[in-house]
Amino acid sequence: MKSGGVSIEDALARLSTLPYEDIGFAKVDHHRALRKGFPEVILGQGKSPQQVAAIAERVVAESDRLLVTRADADLFAAVKGRVPDAVYKPVARAIVVDRRNEPPSLPGVMVMSGGTADIPVAEEAVVIAELMGNIIDRAYDVGISGAHRLFDQLPRLQKARVVVVVAGMEGALPSLVGGLVSVPVIAVPTSIGYGVSFGGVAPLLAMLSSCAAGVSVVNIDNGFGAGYIAALINRG
Numbered sequence: 001m002k003s004g005g006v007s008i009e010d011a012l013a014r015l016s017t018l019p020y021e022d023i024g025f026a027k028v029d030h031h032r033a034l035r036k037g038f039p040e041v042i043l044g045q046g047k048s049p050q051q052v053a054a055i056a057e058r059v060v061a062e063s064d065r066l067l068v069t070r071a072d073a074d075l076f077a078a079v080k081g082r083v084p085d086a087v088y089k090p091v092a093r094a095i096v097v098d099r100r101n102e103p104p105s106l107p108g109v110m111v112m113s114g115g116t117a118d119i120p121v122a123e124e125a126v127v128i129a130e131l132m133g134n135i136i137d138r139a140y141d142v143g144i145s146g147a148h149r150l151f152d153q154l155p156r157l158q159k160a161r162v163v164v165v166v167a168g169m170e171g172a173l174p175s176l177v178g179g180l181v182s183v184p185v186i187a188v189p190t191s192i193g194y195g196v197s198f199g200g201v202a203p204l205l206a207m208l209s210s211c212a213a214g215v216s217v218v219n220i221d222n223g224f225g226a227g228y229i230a231a232l233i234n235r236g
């Protein structure tokens with residue numbers, strides 16, 4: 001028997017895993033895609049490969065997308081064993097599944113990095129924003145030690161609806177970008193830098209102290225958080 005195109009059996013099966021599925025060591029939040037528009041994201045850091053693989057298998061059983069952040073080759077091998085279509089993004093340190101069969105279609109997100117060493121965090125932002133349907137414009141290694149490299153990007157910057165700026169060291173790049181654009185700037189401090197950067201605390205404080213209007217700040221190395229917020233802003 002069906003009601004509204006969904007069989008009673010299918011409805012009961014779906015309800016059995018809502019709002020979450022208890023798999024013993026983890027409670028997989030299958031309801032998150034309904035609440036947030038994107039399924040639960042797995043933080044790989046601190047979990048065993050077997051735990052990550054088991055959670056990933058349950059996520060994709062109920063969703064068309066998967067993202068595992070802070071993943072290494074061992075985590076990917078374990079996930080690949082249970083989720084054959086999983087793909088590893090080594091620079092972003094992310095495991096991805098996207099079964100929608102449609103490329104990103106929404107322009108407007110630009111992701112910038114101060115230096116080459118900041119690219120892994122920037123790419124983490126790229127991965128989540130792309131999974132949320134955005135076309136990403138990248139501009140890497142445009143830090144203020146050679147400000148002319150940033151000014152060369154102005155035509156592209158002026159087309160963006162939101163800009164993610166990833167920087168370590170003294171963390172000044174988001175302030176400079178914020179003074180050049182009229183759109184939201186999401187600043188991401190990284191742990192890249194010498195001793196007195198205190199593992200990213202110095203750029204974090206600098207970004208929080210920015211005098212440029214329209215600059216907001218996420219936590220140290222939190223490319224995922226920045227990319228997620230940028231995607232929400234861009235879809236309006």
